[in-house]
Amino acid sequence: MIMSSRRHFLTAAIAAPAVLRGASTRSWVEVEKILSSSNVKGRLAKDEVPTPALMLDLDLFEANVKRMVTHARENNRALRPHGKTHKCPEIAKYIIKQGAVGACGAKLSEAEVFAAHGVRGLLVTTAVLGKHKIERAVRLASTAPDTIFCVDNAQNAQDLNDAAASAKRKLWVAIDLCVSGRTGIMPGAAAVALGEQIANLPNLQFKGIQAYAGGASHTKGWENRQKASLAAMTPAIETRAELNKRGINTAWLSGGSTGTYNIDSNIDGITELQPGSFMFMDTDYNVIGGKGTGDHYGDFGNALTILATVVSRPTDAHVIIDSGYKAMATDRSFAPVPKEPGIKFGFNGDEHGKITSTAGALKLQTGDRIEIIAPHCDPTVNLYDRIYCTRGQQVEAVWSIAARGMSQ
């Protein structure tokens, strides 16, 4: 248990010799006041954060961003990191400041939140369908005119054009290409025809192609991944070339993930990378294998953790922490990994996790805190309203995950 600072430690030691384990000298009312203010820097210790909490190690996060931004710049690719990972306007704006061209939003409502917080250069990566959402897309474009909307069928292109025409606006659109069995139109003739249609619609501005190879991103082994990404992206590159050949300016092709960033940046014809997880990393990506690093993928540091508290110690063999299905993603089969060595995590229902020892007697007592490395970062982040950003043992900022829950 670490006190908030040396000064506080000394104050506590002098003024209150019988403090509880891990206790702060501040009252909760004081902590609440600090949390509701816009400036927490230097005023809050990591140990004072109520658990379960989502924690971001700023040193690791900033290094991750620097590495990706530098890689994109050195390889002459645009970088538009995916906002579905962080759902946090502060993070989108920070990465743009470091050199990204904008941010992706998985859904319209997510992009709306980013736009409302001043993020520009948005790409909405899922098609926007139906009268109401198209009305919202036109409204979004009036706030953030450089927003690109993905389209994968003729009727939707026509509907977007008509709504834009009624509002006397022009919408930027891209073809969403199906390169790994998820959304999109099939590459080749169908996609080329859609591109020609879009280019001819007066209220749409054709920007290019999105081709996200979800299957390639998690292929195990860097060389296998390289093959998978090349196989998935080649039809996209060919579709782009065909459109350009027909005089339809297709300057832009967005692909790339945290798993393929240093693969797609070497494939001619891919102009932009849209990775997300790299900024946080997770145990899901840790096991896909790296370039020249074997089974472990360690290009980016594990900056995102769940801070948990031991709430019960029924026996000497296990303790229960306050973090279960509602505190971290459960969509992968492996168990989340505690940051501390010698212990093992297992889910124990909605609200709890069970910690057992992997080496000797279990030393954890009720009130002790542990950190768990985020498993699959995107759905983990989506469970929290705020992210506590730390530098060492101090909380430097508390950012709102303003687009949490925005799956519409």
Next chain:
Amino acid sequence: MIMSSRRHFLTAAIAAPAVLRGASTRSWVEVEKILSSSNVKGRLAKDEVPTPALMLDLDLFEANVKRMVTHARENNRALRPHGKTHKCPEIAKYIIKQGAVGACGAKLSEAEVFAAHGVRGLLVTTAVLGKHKIERAVRLASTAPDTIFCVDNAQNAQDLNDAAASAKRKLWVAIDLCVSGRTGIMPGAAAVALGEQIANLPNLQFKGIQAYAGGASHTKGWENRQKASLAAMTPAIETRAELNKRGINTAWLSGGSTGTYNIDSNIDGITELQPGSFMFMDTDYNVIGGKGTGDHYGDFGNALTILATVVSRPTDAHVIIDSGYKAMATDRSFAPVPKEPGIKFGFNGDEHGKITSTAGALKLQTGDRIEIIAPHCDPTVNLYDRIYCTRGQQVEAVWSIAARGMSQ
């Protein structure tokens, strides 16, 4: 696609012959106004709700509540349904109105939200630890003095007593008993000693025992479940008897789940049931087997669904809907079940699901909507900010899931 009402259908047919598939005659701006008002009844069709959305069929929900309330009353047991399932003050208050004695909150912060919305008769089912949370517990008790806090170790009992004494208050506490490997103190001598300690602490009021057998609740086969619950609950009943024998009034023993409600209500010594999932039901409980109904457990209707929209149709073999890991729980291995027959759901990442046909050609087109029966209801609800309550094709109310994310 169903229009909001016959009247609206006729209006649409006359005024706008070329409406989009599933389109409403209302604009999104009008829908937004309705959603932000306190009264949506008769003003919004199910088909106008932006997807993915969490939907509650009120007819089924009310029947589920009626069945449980009636069962508890007829078997002379108190009913305190678990609020971790719904996280919704309106639901807590509705069930209390029907006859429940209060609501459980899994964590302190969840109970705080319920109390702030006027829910009384709260039981906080996880121990409240550490200086800050104990301060909050005392504050909560000043708002809702009949709140019961669970305790499973001597130090925590002492800490709660001391904080209550400083505030010149009395806290109601119960022993949390470990009956299935989760939280709590072990039954027997240890628990009896804790009960004696609590009874002697001047600022604590000892209320009884919580014994939640999480392991028994999902045991497959009703007879097996009966054996499992009896085995888990017997030590709790014995501990209660021992405390009463020693003159420590232990009037109250809370157990019971959706899986064991009609088992625990026949076990002498259990005075209260704390089930949660019964009100919504989910595919997780559907497969545990019922009393005299074989493998299927159908005592309660599947009132909770996820409404989704087809956003892409890349091939004739599958369509993609807008609902993935962020739209429903993923903590069970089986796939969520669409309400419509003849189709199958599979997850397709954070934002999407893949629908394939199980019978003939796949007829779904982009823009079509489908409903998916909630898999594991508690973590599904925790992904949403609101629940759309429907009666037939009309939205009757929109309730805030005010305690969503309150895992602290």
